[in-house]
Each structure stands twice: as structure tokens, then as C-alpha cells.
Amino acid sequence: MTEFIIGEDFPKNQFEFEKRFSTEQACRDYLAAIKWPDGFHCRKCGHQAYWISARGLYICTLCESPNSLTAGTVMHGTKKPLTYWFKAMWWFTTRKSGVNAINLKDLLGLGSYQTAWLWLHKLRDCTIRQNRERLSGTVEADEFVIGGQQPGKRGRGANGKTIVVAAVEKEGKQLGRIRLQVVPDCSGDVLEQSVKTNVMPGSTVATDGWKGYNFLDKGSYTHVQVVAAHTAKKESVLPGVHLVASLVKRLILGTFQGRFDPKHLQSYLDEYVFRFNRRKSRNIGKKFMRMVQQVAASTKATYNQIKAGTFSFSLLAN
Numbered sequence: 001m002t003e004f005i006i007g008e009d010f011p012k013n014q015f016e017f018e019k020r021f022s023t024e025q026a027c028r029d030y031l032a033a034i035k036w037p038d039g040f041h042c043r044k045c046g047h048q049a050y051w052i053s054a055r056g057l058y059i060c061t062l063c064e065s066p067n068s069l070t071a072g073t074v075m076h077g078t079k080k081p082l083t084y085w086f087k088a089m090w091w092f093t094t095r096k097s098g099v100n101a102i103n104l105k106d107l108l109g110l111g112s113y114q115t116a117w118l119w120l121h122k123l124r125d126c127t128i129r130q131n132r133e134r135l136s137g138t139v140e141a142d143e144f145v146i147g148g149q150q151p152g153k154r155g156r157g158a159n160g161k162t163i164v165v166a167a168v169e170k171e172g173k174q175l176g177r178i179r180l181q182v183v184p185d186c187s188g189d190v191l192e193q194s195v196k197t198n199v200m201p202g203s204t205v206a207t208d209g210w211k212g213y214n215f216l217d218k219g220s221y222t223h224v225q226v227v228a229a230h231t232a233k234k235e236s237v238l239p240g241v242h243l244v245a246s247l248v249k250r251l252i253l254g255t256f257q258g259r260f261d262p263k264h265l266q267s268y269l270d271e272y273v274f275r276f277n278r279r280k281s282r283n284i285g286k287k288f289m290r291m292v293q294q295v296a297a298s299t300k301a302t303y304n305q306i307k308a309g310t311f312s313f314s315l316l317a318n
């Protein structure tokens with residue numbers, strides 16, 4: 001019988017992780033406890049008694065349906081042991097900076113770059129928690145562009161560039177949580193949708209003078225328009241978002257040498273937000289446990305969906 005974990009049970013450091021999750025059985029038990037926090041429930045009939053098959057399936061004793069720990073999640077159909085996935089999840093959550101597929105391929109000794117690339121995208125797609133809380137309090141919002149050098153006209157699709165809306169909580173001079181969203185243009189409709197998705201009504205939103213933010217004057221937000229004096233540098237107007245924008249650009253430059261496929265940018269931004277918003281958390285084991293929870297609750301993603309960059313976008317819409 002699997003011992004189900006009650007409450008918060010996670011390895012506190014690298015040593016504990018390696019000691020605890022060295023066997024397939026240990027990973028399976030942990031994943032089962034996360035998947036069924038109130039004990040096993042057959043997905044078909046809800047019955048609570050089971051036996052475990054040689055292939056690690058939880059077979060319902062009443063209707064005999066096989067219940068898989070990985071089916072229907074991003075691990076669907078995996079041929080690799082769970083110990084590999086656990087190692088990848090631990091590594092992904094405990095790294096401080098960005099990660100790339102070559103790092104993961106070397107870490108796990110995977111035969112193909114493509115597998116490492118796919119796994120990494122799947123883990124990135126698990127960094128967004130469904131029903132996560134929106135930003136609140138005082139929030140700076142602005143757009144910035146990644147890729148392409150020439151300045152383009154605002155409010156239209158930028159040539160060859162990807163536009164990102166950044167929203168940053170301000171706690172005095174300190175930065176709180178952030179959100180980053182790839183958008184097609186800087187029109188009022190697009191910015192309104194982005195702010196409403198990412199910022200709680202009732203918050204104070206600081207923006208520059210761009211007319212695309214005029215919707216903030218009539219809605220449920222308090223709008224603070226920060227207009228620069230002729231001599232002021234743009235960075236001093238909305239310092240939080242400009243700092244975040246420069247950090248993101250540095251990440252893209254450092255992790256991917258500036259080469260990235262725009263259709264995967266949202267996925268890289270999600271990973272960045274995940275790390276940034278947890279930067280003050282010292283408890284690496286807890287971050288790992290949350291990742292396992294996200295992976296256990298994730299939905300199946302095909303190679304084609306990920307390749308096309310449509311998977312994380314579908315999550316974002318929720």
C-alpha cells in the first residue's frame with residue numbers, strides 16, 4: 001500500500017532529494033500521494049481500493065480500470081523512468097538562472113537533444129498555476145520589445161519584434177511579483193485584456209501616457225499616468241518595469257545567445273516569472289513539491305503542440 005503524504009512533505013536539500021528519490025518506487029509513491037491527496041480514487045468509478053500492477057498501474061479492485069500516474073499529464077506516454085522526471089523537476093526548480101536543453105541533456109544523459117528540448121518545454125508549461133492570484137496593490141504596467149533593432153510605431157504590430165506587456169508590483173522601492181505576456185500589438189483592446197488578466201480590480205496601475213491605457217480611467221482601477229519631463233530618461237518614469245525588461249533581455253541573451261523562436265517566447269517568459277516570483281523563497285524543497293503538483297495536474301501536450309508554440313498559449317487563456 002502506498003503511504004499517502006499528509007500536509008507538506010518535501011526534501012529540504014539536494015542531499016535529501018538524492019537520498020529519497022533514487023528509486024522508481026519512491027518517485028511513484030510521492031507522485032501518487034500528490035495526485036490523490038485524499039487517498040486513491042478510481043477515475044472511472046470513484047472506488048478507493050486498488051492493487052498495483054507490475055507496470056505500476058493502480059488497478060481498481062471494483063471495476064478493474066487501470067489508473068496511471070502519468071497518463072493525461074505532460075509525462076503522458078513517457079518511456080523514461082520517473083527518477084529521470086524527478087531529477088529534471090528538482091533541477092528545474094532549484095536552479096537560480098535560466099536553463100537550456102543542452103544543460104538538461106547532459107544532466108540526465110539523454111540520447112537526444114530533441115527529448116531534452118521537449119521535456120524542458122513541458123516543465124516550463126507547468127510553471128503557470130491555474131487560478132493563480134492576480135497582481136495587486138500598486139502595479140506598474142508597460143510594454144517592451146524583444147528582437148529586432150529598429151524602433152517601430154507603437155500601437156501597431158512591430159516589424160520582426162515580439163511585444164511583451166510587463167506588469168510589476170511595487171512595494172515602496174522594492175519589486176513584488178511580476179507578470180509577462182506576449183501580445184500581438186499595443187492597441188487599447190489588447191492592453192485592456194492583458195491588464196485585466198494579470199492585475200486585480202481595485203489596484204492602482206501606473207503607466208506612461210500611451211492612449212492604449214485610457215481604459216484604466218473608466219474601469220475599476222486607479223490610474224496613475226506618469227509622464228516624463230522632456231529631459232527625463234524613460235527608465236526613471238516606470239523604474240520597476242524597465243528593470244524587469246532589462247533582466248529579461250539579459251536572460252534571452254545569456255541563456256539562448258539571443259536566438260529564440262518568437263513562438264516560444266511566452267514559454268521562456270513563464271519560466272522567468274516562475275523564478276522571479278519565488279526568488280525570495282529559501283525553501284527549495286517546497287518549490288520542488290509545487291512543481292510536482294503542477295506536473296501531476298497538467299494536461300497532455302503533444303510534440304506538435306509544443307513545436308507550434310500553442311500549448312502554453314492555451315494555458316494562458318484560462
Ligand SMILES: [Zn+2]
Pocket residue numbers: 042043044045046047060061062063064065
Ligand atoms: Zn473503478
